[in-house]
Amino acid sequence: MTTLRCIAIDDEPFALEIIADDIRKIPFLELVGQFSSPLDALNVLKQERIDLLFLDIQMPTLTGIQFLRSLSQPPMVILTTAYEQYALEGYDLNVVDYLLKPIRFERLLRAANKAYELFTLRQPATQAPELDVAPAVVTSPEPEPTSDTQERTFFFIFSEYREIRIFHDDVLYVEGLKDYVKIFTTHQPRPYLSRLTLKTITPKLPDDRFCRVHKSFIVALDKISSFQKTKLFIGKQEIPVGSSYVEAFERRYREE
Numbered sequence: 001m002t003t004l005r006c007i008a009i010d011d012e013p014f015a016l017e018i019i020a021d022d023i024r025k026i027p028f029l030e031l032v033g034q035f036s037s038p039l040d041a042l043n044v045l046k047q048e049r050i051d052l053l054f055l056d057i058q059m060p061t062l063t064g065i066q067f068l069r070s071l072s073q074p075p076m077v078i079l080t081t082a083y084e085q086y087a088l089e090g091y092d093l094n095v096v097d098y099l100l101k102p103i104r105f106e107r108l109l110r111a112a113n114k115a116y117e118l119f120t121l122r123q124p125a126t127q128a129p130e131l132d133v134a135p136a137v138v139t140s141p142e143p144e145p146t147s148d149t150q151e152r153t154f155f156f157i158f159s160e161y162r163e164i165r166i167f168h169d170d171v172l173y174v175e176g177l178k179d180y181v182k183i184f185t186t187h188q189p190r191p192y193l194s195r196l197t198l199k200t201i202t203p204k205l206p207d208d209r210f211c212r213v214h215k216s217f218i219v220a221l222d223k224i225s226s227f228q229k230t231k232l233f234i235g236k237q238e239i240p241v242g243s244s245y246v247e248a249f250e251r252r253y254r255e256e
Helices: 013-024 038-047 064-070 084-093 105-121 198-204 246-255
Strands: 004-009 029-035 052-056 076-081 097-100 154-159 162-167 171-177 180-185 192-194 210-214 217-220 226-228 231-234 237-240
Touching: 004 013, 004 038, 004 105, 013 029, 013 052, 013 105, 029 038, 038 052, 052 064, 052 105, 064 076, 064 084, 076 105, 097 105, 105 180, 154 192, 154 198, 171 198, 171 237, 180 198, 198 217, 210 237, 210 246, 217 231, 217 237
Parallel strands: 004 029, 004 052, 052 076, 076 097
Antiparallel strands: 154 162, 171 180, 171 217, 180 192, 210 217, 226 231, 231 237
């Protein structure tokens, strides 16, 4: 099993000891260090591989939110706080989860499992499907507008702590995974991962170009290579077609 290397930061000694003890109980977490100040943790974050940060929000001198915003390449973050209203700000920073104090162990375990799942999804083993035609060649995930791209439509997502622009005609398909979606494109070897659901990303995708084919998949109609009753192919990638979606999909597919 992959182990996530993590640190905990909290200015309250008692709260820090409790969360550190609970972290040690979880087999796939390795507690590298515990700190009472964000500044004390900086060297570890810079010099070692840290996968997950348990970060208290309310601290003197520098709040957890301020500290997180200061990191150019932060690890995954689980926020801890005694005040629910402060936790909501963390979602703007795409944190994995937040824990409301006093923290129950089962709640911490659920957050840790979410981080582990997200870490696994981010690993480079997942590749974009091979296309029968050459994919569009670009030098950056976020190309600068040119005379060719100005007419292209696009949407924005928040991924890896950045706002990313994705052109609609680059999208191959979208896969939903609980609280996240994976967006596969023609120019990225890995999918974009964003804290969205299929329901919330659907309005970003034009109806005339995309179709829901399964409870977990939305596909770009013009990228489909072939179709067989219960499955379709985008390049060599097989995608299931759900029984409740097949009739509407067939109608849309034949219109294309």
